[in-house]
Amino acid sequence: MTTTNSQPMVQSPAASDLSRGPAIPGPVPAHPPATVGRYWLRLTIVLLVAVLAAVLIVTYDNPAEPGSRGFWTIVNNRLTSVATITIVGICHGVATVAFHSVTNNRILTPSILGFDALYRAVQTALVFFLGAGAVAATNTVGHVVAQSLLMIAFATALYGWLFSGKRASLHVLLLVGVVLGMGFGSLATFMQRLLTPSEFDILTARLFATMSQSDSTYLPIGFAAVVGVGFVLWRRRHVLDVVSMGREVATGLGVRYQREVMLVLVMVAVLISVSTSLTGPMTFFGFLVAMLTYQLVGTSSHQWTLPMVAALSVATLLSAYFVLRHVFYAQGLISVIIELVGGLAFLVYLLRKGLR
Template structure:
C-alpha cells in the first residue's frame, strides 16, 4: 500500500484575511463607541470641572495655606452640586421607568409646588425673619419629611385596592400642584414688598448659598437610596416592560412602582430642600443619557445619568461663575435651557 504523505501548511500573505492589515481602525472605533469609554469620558469631564471650580481664580499662591483655605471654602458648592445632580438625574430616569413615559418629570407630582407653599406659609404666618431664624439641618429634614410624607399618603391612597392606576396618580399630582401653586400665589400677593423680595430669593435654586452642614445628610441619603436602586436595577428593567409583562414574569408590579415612587420622592425632596426647585434639569440630563447610552438597561443608564448630571451642573457652574461672574444664575439658566429643550422635544414628538 502506497504511503500517503502530507506536507505542512505554509502561510503566505495571500492567505491572510483581507482586512487584517487594517484591523486597528475598526478596533479603535469599537473602543471609542463603547459604553465604558463614554462613561470614563463623562467622569473625566466632571472631574475637570470640579477641579476648575476648586482651583481656578484662586488669588493665593498654589500650595500655600491660603490657597487650601479657599479650596476648602469651595468644597460646599461642589458637594452640593454632586448631591443635587445625583438626586435629580437618578430620580428622573427611574420615574420615566415606572411611568413608561420619557416626557414626564417628578415635579409633575407637585413637589416643587409643595416646597413653595411651605416657604410662603412661613413668611406669611411668621414674617420674613423666620426664614433665616429657622435655617439649619432641622428645617431641611422637616421639609424633606413633609414632602416624603405627602407623597407616601398620596401613593398609599391611590395604590391601595384593585383599581390602582398610575395615570390617576399623575392626574391627581397635577391637580394638587396647581392647587398648591394657587395657594402660594394668593399668600404672596398679601406680603409686603420686602417680604416678597426675601421670599423670591428662596424660591429659586441657589447653589452658591448652600450650607456645608447639609452635605453629610444629603450624601447619606444619596448613598442609601442609590444602593437600593442599584440592587433593584434588574427588577426595574422588568418593570419597564409594562404591567402585564412584568406580572407574567413574576414581578409584583404595583409594589415595585409604589416603592420606586417613594424613593423618587426622597431624592427630589432632598434636592429641593437643599437648593430649591429645579423642574427641567433632570429631564435634560435624562435625555442626554438616553442619547449617549442608546440602551434602556439600568445597569448602564443609572451610572451614566449620575455622571452626565454631575458633569452638566459642574460645567455650568464653572462657566457662569468664572467666565460670566453670575454664579447665582446657574439654576435660572439651566431651567431656561431645560424648558426650551422640553418644548422642542414636545414639538418634535407632535410632528412625528
C-alpha cells in the same frame, strides 16, 4: 405573494421552506446597539469631564496667594459648591430616570409634575402655621428629616394615587401635573405674602439657597440620602427593568407592581426634596440629562442608565457652573440657562415625537 410586508424575507430561499419556520436573513442592524466597550468609554469621558470641571471650579482664578489662609478658605468654599452640585445633579438625574421607568413614559418628570413646588408649599406652610420662631428654634437635623418625611408622605400619597389604578392618559397627567405645580406654587406665594418680614426672611434663606451659598449643614444629610437611595435603586435595578415594562408584564413576571411603584415614588420624593432644599427648583434639568442618557446608552436597562445619568448630570451641572461663574461671571444665570436649554429640548422632543 403579498407585498405589504416590508421584511425582505420573500427573497430568502430559506423562507419558502415552511417546515423550517420563518428564517429571517437578518440584515446588519441599521443602528448597532452600543456595545459594552463603547459604554465604558463614554462613561469614562463623562466622568473625566466632571472631574475636570470640578478641578477647574476649585482652582481657577483664585485671587488669594496660593498656600495662604485665604486661599484655603476659598478652596473650601468652592469644594462645598462642588459637593452641593454633585448631590443635586445625581438627585435630579436618578430621580428622573427612575420616575420615567415606573410611570412608563419619557415626558413627565418629577419636577414637571410639581414635586419641587410641593416641597416649597410644605416648607412655607410649616413657617406659616408654626411660626418662624418654632422653625428656627428647631433648626436641627431631626427637624430637616421630619420636614422631608412630611414632604415624602405628601408626594407619595398624591402621586401614588395619580399613578395607581387605571392608567390615565399622558395628556391628563401632564395637565394635572402642571396645574398641581402651579397650584402649589401659588399657595406658597400666597402664604409668603401673609408672613411677617422676619419670618419671610427666614423662610427665604431656607428655600432659595443657591449653588454657591448653600447651607453646608444640609450637605451631610443630602449626601446620606443620595447614598441611601442610590443603594436601594441600584439593588433593585433589575426589578426596575421589569417594572418599566408596565403593570401587566411586570405582574406576569411575578413582580408586585403596586408596591414597587410606590417604593420608587418614595425614593424620587426623597431625591427631589434633598435637591430642592439644597438649590431650589429646576424644572427641565432632569428631563435634559435623562434624554441625553438614553441617547448615549442606547438601551434602557437600568444597570447601564443609572450610572450614566448620575455621571452625566454631575458633569453637565459642574461644567455649566464653571463656564457661567468663572468664565462669564454670570452665576445667577445657571439655572436660567439650564432651564432654557432643557425647556427647548423638551419642546423639540414633544413636537418631534409627540406624547409617547
